[in-house]
Amino acid sequence: MFSDDAIRAETRAAGRRIKRNNLIAASLSGTVLAFVSLAIFPHSEAGLLTGLAAGLFYANGFEYVLHRFLLHSGRGIFCRQHMVHHATLHSPEVARYVNFSSNPWGVVALFCVNAIPVFVLQWIFRGAWGAGVFTSFALYYMAFEEIHWRSHMGGWLPKWLRPAARHHLLHHAHDTGRFNVFLPVFDWLLKPTLPLWNVPNKKENPRL
């Protein structure tokens, strides 16, 4: 029999290894896709900057839609896996379920799926922004993975990011709402579509 502390330490080490591999997969996927875009499509400095902004907005919206409509859909394998993350937050095995994917190939698949609409739109409009989109999508993913981990597992976060951690912990406290993990742009934009969204405030939940 292993003690809770031993399980906690073992799963934390495994979770860190998985996170590292996911971050490597994200940086390589983003780099390869950016270079493919540069090689195939026209590019310019203005296009790159436009792509960086568009990619940030797209990544934030994708995170929101995936989390709200797939991971909290109430059915399917992705929803079941996400519910395990919600259910294990206070268990010794918490670290096993904090990362976006337990396998870096899941991260590669995420980038490949998102590359399809970007390449199709670039091909239609002959846009010069693809490399920027892939770069900021990769940076967003890496920030999401690291901030999500630190929100749950502890670790240094700059002062200005601590409200982000609290934002996500409120999502867990209520099991719904606040679907952006650290940058609540789409939470704000789509707030009117959540009529039952009733997130408790700090007074009601002093532990948060």
Ligand SMILES: [Zn+2]
């Ligand atoms: Zn959730």
Ligand SMILES: [Zn+2]
């Ligand atoms: Zn979480």
